[in-house]
Amino acid sequence: MPKAKGTKEKFEKLEQIVTDLENTEADIDKALKLYKEGVAVVCGLSLELKDISKEVNILKEKMDGAFALTPFDEDDGDSDDDE
Numbered sequence: 001m002p003k004a005k006g007t008k009e010k011f012e013k014l015e016q017i018v019t020d021l022e023n024t025e026a027d028i029d030k031a032l033k034l035y036k037e038g039v040a041v042v043c044g045l046s047l048e049l050k051d052i053s054k055e056v057n058i059l060k061e062k063m064d065g066a067f068a069l070t071p072f073d074e075d076d077g078d079s080d081d082d083e
Contacts, residue, residue: 007048014041 017038024031056072 007045007052010041010045010048014038014045017041 017034021031021034021038024034053072057069058072060068060070062068
């Protein structure tokens with residue numbers, strides 16, 4: 001899964017940026033550069049996570065015992081409706 005690997009790497013990059021920002025002492029130029037880089041990573045991750053959530057389906061059991069796939073973003077979070 002190339003997308004998942006890229007997403008993991010971006011989260012790791014974001015963690016490193018946060019660590020670097022926490023350890024940056026009085027160098028405003030470096031902090032600003034890291035901040036901008038972090039914002040770019042967050043924007044990219046946001047788009048990727050939206051795409052991923054569109055691909056995720058939830059398997060629900062209906063009252064008759066059959067199963068149906070429901071898109072993740074359409075799930076209302078109340079799993080008791082079909083039981």
